[in-house]
Amino acid sequence: MMADVLIKDSGKKGKGVFASRDFKQGELILTIDTSATIHKDNLQYLPLEEQNHTMYIGKKKYTVMKSPERYVNHSCKPNAYLKDYALFSKRAIRKGEEITCDYSLSSVDPWEMECNCKSKLCRHLIRGNLLQTDAAFLKINRKYIPKWLLAEVE
Numbered sequence: 001m002m003a004d005v006l007i008k009d010s011g012k013k014g015k016g017v018f019a020s021r022d023f024k025q026g027e028l029i030l031t032i033d034t035s036a037t038i039h040k041d042n043l044q045y046l047p048l049e050e051q052n053h054t055m056y057i058g059k060k061k062y063t064v065m066k067s068p069e070r071y072v073n074h075s076c077k078p079n080a081y082l083k084d085y086a087l088f089s090k091r092a093i094r095k096g097e098e099i100t101c102d103y104s105l106s107s108v109d110p111w112e113m114e115c116n117c118k119s120k121l122c123r124h125l126i127r128g129n130l131l132q133t134d135a136a137f138l139k140i141n142r143k144y145i146p147k148w149l150l151a152e153v154e
């Protein structure tokens with residue numbers, strides 16, 4: 001199942017997910033296991049560690065992310081994006097590169113996170129709520145937002 005990616009240390013960010021082969025643009029990198037779901041109202045009863053690794057899957061439901069997807073780090077210049085419930089390559093990715101995605105494009109909750117991804121496009125303060133995201137940013141990134149999520153926020 002994990003032949004295409006591997007989990008290893010990513011320095012300050014803790015663990016990360018890395019390509020264990022080359023990917024062409026638009027290739028499936030990994031599918032996200034959404035079999036275990038939890039309603040928004042019950043998130044508060046999860047241990048904090050689990051709460052920090054949930055992903056919104058629509059209709060007020062979340063999934064607690066499993067491995068390897070829970071170790072995918074954020075970047076303001078990511079090489080992967082979420083489509084349906086899977087990660088696809090946004091551009092060609094070389095074996096050994098870290099797989100990253102933009103957390104803002106798949107969240108509806110009002111969290112904030114500092115970022116130091118060192119990309120020229122770094123937004124420094126990352127916001128979780130798609131609705132509060134700058135309109136120009138949303139427009140540019142629209143095609144990298146899962147359709148089911150766009151349907152809920154627009």
Ligand SMILES: [Zn+2]
Pocket residue numbers: 075076077115116117118119121122123124
């Ligand atoms: Zn950044």
